[in-house]
Amino acid sequence: MQDKQYLMIPGPTPVPPTVTAAMSKPIIGHRGDEFAQLHKRIVEKLQIVFQTRNDIFVVTHSGTGALETAIANTVSPGDKVLSLITGNFGERFANIARAYGAELIAVEFGWGNDVDLRVVEEKLKEHPDIKVVLATQNETSTGVVNDIAGIGALVAETPALLLVDGVSGVGAIEIKVDEWNVDMLCVASQKALMLPPGLAMVTASAKAWEIINKNQSPRFYFSMPAHRKSYEKLNTAYTPGVSLFYGLEAALDMMLAEGMSNVFARHALLARATRAAIKEIGLRLLAEDRCASNALTAVWSPEGIGADEIRKVAKNQYGVAFAGGQGILKGKAMRIAHMGFCDKTDILVAVGALEMALARVGYPVQLGAGVRAAQEVFLGRA
Amino acid sequence: MQDKQYLMIPGPTPVPPTVTAAMSKPIIGHRGDEFAQLHKRIVEKLQIVFQTRNDIFVVTHSGTGALETAIANTVSPGDKVLSLITGNFGERFANIARAYGAELIAVEFGWGNDVDLRVVEEKLKEHPDIKVVLATQNETSTGVVNDIAGIGALVAETPALLLVDGVSGVGAIEIKVDEWNVDMLCVASQKALMLPPGLAMVTASAKAWEIINKNQSPRFYFSMPAHRKSYEKLNTAYTPGVSLFYGLEAALDMMLAEGMSNVFARHALLARATRAAIKEIGLRLLAEDRCASNALTAVWSPEGIGADEIRKVAKNQYGVAFAGGQGILKGKAMRIAHMGFCDKTDILVAVGALEMALARVGYPVQLGAGVRAAQEVFLGRA
Numbered sequence: 001m002q003d004k005q006y007l008m009i010p011g012p013t014p015v016p017p018t019v020t021a022a023m024s025k026p027i028i029g030h031r032g033d034e035f036a037q038l039h040k041r042i043v044e045k046l047q048i049v050f051q052t053r054n055d056i057f058v059v060t061h062s063g064t065g066a067l068e069t070a071i072a073n074t075v076s077p078g079d080k081v082l083s084l085i086t087g088n089f090g091e092r093f094a095n096i097a098r099a100y101g102a103e104l105i106a107v108e109f110g111w112g113n114d115v116d117l118r119v120v121e122e123k124l125k126e127h128p129d130i131k132v133v134l135a136t137q138n139e140t141s142t143g144v145v146n147d148i149a150g151i152g153a154l155v156a157e158t159p160a161l162l163l164v165d166g167v168s169g170v171g172a173i174e175i176k177v178d179e180w181n182v183d184m185l186c187v188a189s190q191k192a193l194m195l196p197p198g199l200a201m202v203t204a205s206a207k208a209w210e211i212i213n214k215n216q217s218p219r220f221y222f223s224m225p226a227h228r229k230s231y232e233k234l235n236t237a238y239t240p241g242v243s244l245f246y247g248l249e250a251a252l253d254m255m256l257a258e259g260m261s262n263v264f265a266r267h268a269l270l271a272r273a274t275r276a277a278i279k280e281i282g283l284r285l286l287a288e289d290r291c292a293s294n295a296l297t298a299v300w301s302p303e304g305i306g307a308d309e310i311r312k313v314a315k316n317q318y319g320v321a322f323a324g325g326q327g328i329l330k331g332k333a334m335r336i337a338h339m340g341f342c343d344k345t346d347i348l349v350a351v352g353a354l355e356m357a358l359a360r361v362g363y364p365v366q367l368g369a370g371v372r373a374a375q376e377v378f379l380g381r382a
Numbered sequence: 383m384q385d386k387q388y389l390m391i392p393g394p395t396p397v398p399p400t401v402t403a404a405m406s407k408p409i410i411g412h413r414g415d416e417f418a419q420l421h422k423r424i425v426e427k428l429q430i431v432f433q434t435r436n437d438i439f440v441v442t443h444s445g446t447g448a449l450e451t452a453i454a455n456t457v458s459p460g461d462k463v464l465s466l467i468t469g470n471f472g473e474r475f476a477n478i479a480r481a482y483g484a485e486l487i488a489v490e491f492g493w494g495n496d497v498d499l500r501v502v503e504e505k506l507k508e509h510p511d512i513k514v515v516l517a518t519q520n521e522t523s524t525g526v527v528n529d530i531a532g533i534g535a536l537v538a539e540t541p542a543l544l545l546v547d548g549v550s551g552v553g554a555i556e557i558k559v560d561e562w563n564v565d566m567l568c569v570a571s572q573k574a575l576m577l578p579p580g581l582a583m584v585t586a587s588a589k590a591w592e593i594i595n596k597n598q599s600p601r602f603y604f605s606m607p608a609h610r611k612s613y614e615k616l617n618t619a620y621t622p623g624v625s626l627f628y629g630l631e632a633a634l635d636m637m638l639a640e641g642m643s644n645v646f647a648r649h650a651l652l653a654r655a656t657r658a659a660i661k662e663i664g665l666r667l668l669a670e671d672r673c674a675s676n677a678l679t680a681v682w683s684p685e686g687i688g689a690d691e692i693r694k695v696a697k698n699q700y701g702v703a704f705a706g707g708q709g710i711l712k713g714k715a716m717r718i719a720h721m722g723f724c725d726k727t728d729i730l731v732a733v734g735a736l737e738m739a740l741a742r743v744g745y746p747v748q749l750g751a752g753v754r755a756a757q758e759v760f761l762g763r764a
Contacts, residue, residue: 005408015408015409015625023405027396027578028389060444060579064603065442065447065620099602190624196624196626197622197623198580198625198626217600218599220477220481238447239446239579241578242394324413
């Protein structure tokens, strides 16, 4: 049977039937009152999820476009940018700043490690003219979560702006934009927000607007001033992905009905069960428990067996898709996402299929042991 | 009854049920073979619709992002850009070039007029250092179609590139990218291609690549070299709108099954019937027959009656949404789109509702006369 598929990659993630149904509604004009009201409701609901009273713009492109929006509106050629890199997506954020002519101070914390706050403090002191700091909340390539509250507290004491890549974390892992001093947050639709790809969200603080309003880089589709001017009339500057807006409201309604603290607790539980299972199976986790993500778990492949070989069996034999390693982890690691429309049974499926795939490729696995470890977490026995 | 709605604005346009069903399929990973094959099939089908063997990139943002892609990859600060403006979207294209530091030669042909080829020839002769020419195939704000073949023949004799905004025309009105020497064509999903908004397409000729590869403007999400590098592996550079890709293939299949010449003939027939009806009703058309668009028809409001008043009645009383005037036409004109998933009966609805709305706002309309004029066109009697 080829139709029973489980998508356990860190985006795009499975879309709930309620969201699919909402997206199937007839298209409406994007300049009419019906769209304006939908737009307003969505922004108000996002303010709850992001814990902010700042402006939020819902924009029609994927997450990388949101990262570029943050850069294009705050970085001019020659500006000093501190880039806190913990993996592939930290590198991407830095590369965008480079494309906009930034003078980059790139700090690599190592794949699997999180940002060391002492280094951040040191760099900010060493370069008081840093204009922008780039950080990743949840590093999708390694399954590491960074301490945005800690970084935010340090950056807030300087004139620099803190831009945060929240693409794969927000909605799965708590973020407090206002309390944590996040000047611009970038989010995308196809991760914990349970939508297909194609929408992104960008926030901006008052501190950010002072820079945005006078930035010199070319910007049009990504222009924050254009977004703001249109939002004053509840419009979007350019044609919005109307069907994704329908879906976004349905997804936000699901999340708010569950309650955001319950959403975060569910992700924490799924992550804990996954990690317990992996340990029981005898595989090595990429991230220390201390900085392990609740959105996805990255796992080293066993000695002598390629990660992609295991993934191929899991996908072809059991319909379970895990993500591969990125960058330097290619072929060496695999990633199990547990974000968005994901619950306990999905973890049983993931772990059970992983055990069978490992058995098939010749790894000495004790079948059911990982599943049992996950079950024990779910039953509160571990 | 509030649910019987007719969306007759020039984008977003109604989505056929087959396309909605395709878009409701479960999400797949965008780095797997299934997506790669879907991607390849879509590009091959688009090559038929666009009549080109050039590269085509399907990108996740709306049409304005496609226009910016064309500019960001070919225009560096100080470059001379000839902008052929026939309305609001011609102005937008010029504004994007301005944002990228172009030295702009902007020629306004007047709202309701098309591009005069003699002026193009003259300007190209006067400024042999023009690097890029911007043209609009179908000017959505006025319902005017420009002679891209004619413009292309002139530009092809110079070193300049021809960038064409095909957002609201392609799929309704024929374009021959290769034969007409279009170096970059920009298209969007939510017009004649019958999809929700959120996808765009950009083509590039060999002549364009020579400029693209060495252009100096910052670009990342809109980077054509990044798009090309990924497409070599049938990937996309950044996360694609997977559900819209499903829908795009379904829409292309519908168009190719109808046959592209039939698709274009249908649009021509609907346009002719609409114009006949408007004339019969006694309203004034914005575009001369010579350059009237087959994708939409723009109509002047009768003396002393605001266009938006008529639109409001049509929408609220009969569920028929027409677009308003843009820019200098605001409140003075309305636009009836007949593009994409639109057939003869839709024109009967549009004209019939317009007649009733006109009667309600006090315009002396002979009920049924416009409808009859359209019917006569459909029956081959006019």
